[in-house]
Amino acid sequence: MALPVKTLIAAATMLAKDERAQRVAKSLWDKGKDAWDKRQGGRATTADRPATAAGAAAQDASGPTQSGWRRGGDRQLRFQDGQTGDLIRFAYTDEHGLTCQRTVGNWRIVGGQLNGYCLNRKQDENFAVDRIGDWEELSLQADR
Known part of the structure; x- marks a missing residue:
């Protein structure tokens, strides 16, 4: 439910x-800023991160497997323009250096x-191929 603008202005005036x-607002701001700075300080620099997804896959191949997952790191990641598939799961590193697992259906490669x-965000998404690591194509059929 959206609040009317006049109500928001009145509340901001009272708080001011x-x-x-x-x-209280300054305290919350300072704590949030400290937490953000701490988070930023703990992040790997771009020089520390692998430059290619194949490097990330090779680096992760020695790690433990998660239950129910087959590791995709043992094969080299080479996507071709125009390649398609039904379902894929991969580790994705965003522009800020945060890594998350994504599951994508009805995918295709177009221009990198x-x-x-x-399936995580429940919307159409675009992912840079060079930021994808540790991937596997998933079967749509249930294992018997």
């Missing part, structure tokens, strides 16, 4: 006059991008 609310329906 309240010294206690300002101290993997386009498909992301």
Whole structure:
């Protein structure tokens, strides 16, 4: 439910006059900034991260497997333009260096991008191929 703009302006005006609310807001801001700075300081620099997805896959191949997953790191990642598939699961590193697992259906490679329906976000997404690591194509049929 969206609040009317006049209500938001009235609330902001009241908070701007309240010294206690300002101290609380500053405290929250400072704690959030400290947490963000701590998070940024713990991140690997771009020089520390593998430059290619194949490098990331080779680096992760020695790690333990997660239950129910087959590791895709033992094969070299080479996507071809126009390549398609039904379902793929991979580790994706975004532009900020954060890595997450993504599962994408009805995917295809177009111009260095993997386009498909992301089952995590439940919407169409584009992923840079060079940021994809540790991937595996999943079967749509149940294992018996």
